[in-house]
Amino acid sequence: MADERSVRLQRLQALRERGINPYPNHVERSHTIAEVLQHFDEWLGEEHSFCLVGRIRLLREMGKVAFAHIEDGTGRIQVYFRINDLGEEAYRIVRLLDIGDFIQVRGFLFHTRTGERTLHVLEFALIAKGLRPLPEKYHGLEDVELRQRKRYLDLLANGDEVKPIFVTRSRVIRAMRRFLDEHGFLEVETPILQPIYGGATARPFVTHHHALNRDMYLRIAVELYLKRLIVGGFERVYEIGRNFRNEGIDRTHNPEFTMMECYQAYADYEDMMRLAEEMIYAIALEACGTPRIRYQGYEVDLTPPWPRLPLLATIEEFTGIDVNRYPDRESLAAAMQARGYEVDPALGRGRLIDELKSAMFRQGAEPLRRALFLVDYPLDVSPLAKRHRSQPDLVERFQPFLGGLEIGNAFTELNDPLDQRQRFEDQMRQRAHGDVEAQVLDEDFLEALEVGMPPTGGLGIGVDRLVMFLTDQESIRDVILFPTMRKAPNEL
């Protein structure tokens, strides 16, 4: 009986009985709250009338007067109800209002005794009734699980911290799109539902098309489709969209995430590095107003050029292991174990090197927190990248890092169809040996390469991680409005 929802339902009924529609279709509004606050002093006084709307965030009834704070999308202002101005009947309606209700108020501006800017209400109307309580006003909503499952409550309770993150996210994507458009890239849309998945090493989500009676995959990357477009004669293309990878969830991974990939004909990875650093610099300027970003306590300057650090030399510098001295997986594994690194016996040499790279960033040395590119990766973990022009067991690949976060991947793209076929076959062998993430041979893609793809540079940027960096968030879930969650206990 004391349950708050049933109290509110009773009030809803009481309002209806007085002939009030608690969910009217039409609303009057002359100004936003921000506008009124901005011009408060010049608009002060009984001769000016304003009609505002908003949600009641706070309500203090004191006998024959009441104060409320109302909030619209632009700000928050105090409003003042007095029985003398409203009359007894209308004042009874005030007592049927609750925190969380939306109201429309008309009146004039004044300062209270304590100086707070306030609208003195002469007329008001309920425009939408809330039936459930809002989170507590002082502590807000702190439970991480609730904040993510019910993001609307998080935005309501913690809006001052949460909203700006998503505003920045929107600006980042807009700035990225603008930069690419201005550099002659054409935005395209390629299939999300794919007959064969490719372009990355990852497990896919599988679904089934009934009419075609065939399994389909949600894309794990857009790479192979964009390259087909380069084959088709577009010189510069990009796509910003969602990828899906059926893998674990952690601070930097969500099963669906937003990726930008762009491909540029007649370019190599050096060109793509310049493009990447200029793009991210431009995005930071537009979305954050500065190229100097604070991330997790470190200041990172995005002004180009960023250092190009050869992967293997960097690993040697920070872990003490000179990978070149261990030409096979066994000797490298032994060297790693000797230095206290755990070694998964299933991993090949390239994956072990990748492992060292991760360990190196985990140690978190200050020079690795700057904006930088790691360049030149082992061949066997990069089946879509072209062999290095001077080091035959490496490929021309780089990854941008910001504040220790890996935010992308790029190559001089492999355009030799015969080499590409061998690389796929090699992947298929790894697959046969139980590597569920090894890439799948895509015969149609090989046919496209045989038609001929010009020398091409490609770049992928993890948009969520870039936003994490630019908004100083340590979890990807804090930059995704509705992150993937496990089944809630009350779901079936």
Place this chain on the structure above:
RNA sequence: GACCGCGUAGCUCAGCGGUAGAGCAGGCGCCUUUUAAGCGUAAGGUCGUGGGUUCGAGUCCCACCGCGGUCACCA
């Protein structure tokens, strides 16, 4: 997937073998310029779920569910 931690009122949290608590929110009453308004009053809980140990279990043990962290793989 492995290990560690957490789960108590709508929200934020105490309680850690002996009769389930506080603040805020909500109810009722008082209060015509309040500021986390105030005062009074009555309420609100299968202590995540299921087992076990014990005379007695939010409290100890086990399993499961959910969340977080660390590690392993991917952006």
